[in-house]
Amino acid sequence: MEFYDFFQNxxxxxxxxxxRAVSMKSSINESDLKVLQDxxxxxxLVCQAMCELLEQVGFDKTMLAKKIQEIDLRxxxxxxxxxxxxxxxxxxxxxxxxxxxxxxxxxxTP
Ligand SMILES: [Zn+2]
Numbered sequence: 094m095e096f097y098d099f100f101q102n103x104x105x106x107x108x109x110x111x112x113r114a115v116s117m118k119s120s121i122n123e124s125d126l127k128v129l130q131d132x133x134x135x136x137x138l139v140c141q142a143m144c145e146l147l148e149q150v151g152f153d154k155t156m157l158a159k160k161i162q163e164i165d166l167r168x169x170x171x172x173x174x175x176x177x178x179x180x181x182x183x184x185x186x187x188x189x190x191x192x193x194x195x196x197x198x199x200x201x202t203p
Contacts, residue, residue, distance in 0.1 A: 179203070 147157065165171055168178070177190035183200035194201055 144154075144157070162171065164175055165173060168176055178187050179190050179202055180187055181195035181198060181200055181202055184195060184198045186195065186197045188195050188197075188202060192202065
């Protein structure tokens with residue numbers, strides 16, 4: 094019986110630590126989500142302003158859709174995403190703009 098109690102206490106302590114770790118990770122994810130939501134909201138605002146300005150000077154939604162498709166295809170994939178790329182100053186390979194360092198040689202990219 095004593096061994097059983099010891100085992101149960103050990104399991105409870107282990108589970109409490111797991112719960113604490115999961116709740117910490119959850120709160121980090123919530124703050125990341127809030128930052129991303131703020132960015133999406135800001136981008137939506139910028140897009141709305143640009144659309145309204147474009148309509149004022151004679152552009153319409155068909156022209157906008159055509160331009161979006163043209164830009165989307167610049168990376169060879171029609172996937173609804175725009176991935177900016179840059180060239181490594183050291184090895185001259187193409188890397189995604191979000192990378193601070195070249196994935197091939199490790200050189201810091203501007
Ligand atoms: Zn490189």
